[in-house]
Amino acid sequence: MPAFLAAIRDAHPLLFDYALSPALKILVLLFAGILPAIAYLTLAERKILGYMQSRVGPNRVGPWGLLQPIADVAKLLVKEDVIPEQSVRWAFILAPCLVVGPALVIFAVIPIGPPAASPTGLNLFIADVNVALLYVIAVATIGVYGLILGGWASNSKFSLMGGLRSAAQMISYEVPQGLALVGPLILAGTLSLVGIVEAQRDAKVWYLFPQFIAFFIYVVSGVAESNRNPFDLPEAESELVAGFHTEYSGMRWALFFLGEYANMIVISAMATTLFLGGWLRPFPSVAWLHFLDFPFLPAGLVGVFWFVAKLTVFLFAYIWFRGTFPRYRFDQLMDLGWKWLIPLALLNLFFTGLVKLLVKG
């Protein structure tokens, strides 16, 4: 920690703990973490899809196309800002913000690394909220308003249909997703995300193994929640032109995509935290795998490394799905959600609770 920060901390501990430190972390996480991650996720997607599809993807801007996201952002920022005459202006402007905001706000509670070893050290999360899981579910739900509002405010038929589709889809899939989250919650006995990761360390097993059904349900409904292939119906370009964002262009349009990619990262990060042991190394209980902790490096850095590595696996899977699957039809999507995932999630919940009762009993 730089000397001047330490000086401030010593002089005004309250100010430092509750205002300065979170603000600095948010700035760093946002501008050095999430936004570049989103930008380069788009590049990764185009590159990986390219190699899956026997082509090379972007390779003109910078070496290996590495400056492509920057060029894209620059282009989108200087594009004309079109607001259709027939649209409901305030809602049209508000909608993209409603998609992006909640997606970014969730990062506040996601632990990307272990808490500090000493009380004065650096916690690798912005806040360890004791109701973090509820907070995530609550905030994630707000995003759907953005899509509906955008679809409705555009005053275009395709947008409206896309908005309605996304409303139905996201509400349907929030139920199994929420139920799937209860599994790890029962096992860990805490709503705090840091607490859940620590519970996995103490249980000596990632919750992926005892909760594989919940994991499966969470991943499937997570893909549906983020409107990604094979559940990308709200923006099915062959059916609804571009769905809810048909009328959007320029940076507003980009905000919707920012939201979508941020959601992908959020959902992957939540899956990592709840089921794959967050910042823990693989098989944290197996002693001879201790070298995976890279003992010569600071523990925080290693934690972040494992967290990002696990996150990457999910993000790669997202892109892989897009390269592989056709799109579900609307009614089939509802079938899958209500007839399969929700009953399965309830069953899983029942058995998890039963086992927990018997073991503790």
Next chain:
Amino acid sequence: MSETSVPGEPPRDTLFDLREMEVNLGPQHPATHGVLRLKVKLDGERIVDCYPIIGYLHRGTEKLFELHPFFQNVPHTDRMDYVAAATNNLAYVGAVEKLLGLTVPPRARYIRTILAELQRISSHLLWLATHAIDIGAMTPFFYTFREREEILDLFEDYCGARLTLNCMRPGGQPYDLPAGWVEKCAAFVDKFPAKVDEYEELLTENRIWKRRTVGIGVLEPEVAIDYGITGPMLRGSGVAFDLRKALPYEAYGEVEFDVPVGKNGDTYDRYLVRMEEMRQANRIVRQCLDKLPEGPLMAKRPRVVRGAADAEVYHGIEGPKGEIGFYIVGDGTTNPYRCHVRPPSFINLQVVPAMVQGALIADLIAVIGTTDIVLGEVDR
């Protein structure tokens, strides 16, 4: 929304607007394969009514035929089904040859058969690419275009053009196969079946693909025959009618191939039929390359030809999309008096509203894809 009083509509007596939503799919729409416009009446996502509106690509091709001599009309045919120019050429030159009584030498017949079957493969590849991307599977598009490129390269080597080939003349072929062409084509033919396996691996047993296509857009054989449907659409419904077998032309009587048929007449069966047709077309090309006879390329024909005053001919062939036929009337001059085209796309398109009655809007997209229309041919 501001649609409170629409003239001709009954006044609203409820709080909610209960009228169906009318949506124009096209003429600018990602899934209408050109400039097809569908006026769709929707009840939620369910289609109440669908009405295709065509003519956005009308160029008066049939009239153009009357303005040029018989031999100079071949390029017009390229621009109808612009992804299957060779079969259009073949149908037109066949009709002119019938009108003038020309006999095509064997080598030219074999070359035509090879070109027509390569064109069938490339047309089906394009169909598969767009059909898959309409249903949301993105990757087959790039795989099929990779192989389609190679076919277009073969065309380019033969006649210099890739799409608008203009590669046949009434009476025979304008050029011989260039040196090394047979080997290049054989190399493609050898590896192509494995490529079809690759596409099938992505789609055929894919659960989502099956749910999107099995039982969707069912076309009963009787309905198909009533509408005059031909080609893979008809065979998907289980009717084994293929002009290559029924009325063999060019070299089709001398090669072996099977005519795949479907059972249920749904989108999935039509998909399977077309996949198998690609393999069979490949088989035909292989046999033609092996049997390719030597000899002249062009029949003896007068420098200036005139269609007899009362001559009327119709010649139809099995194009990639169905029966493509030309009906030509002569009036004793060097130009056709009338040239009418039987375009498979136009006729197959007519059945779309019947196929999507009560279906969902996503099914409509699948059905447009499975119909495999090219608007250049629908509108001419």
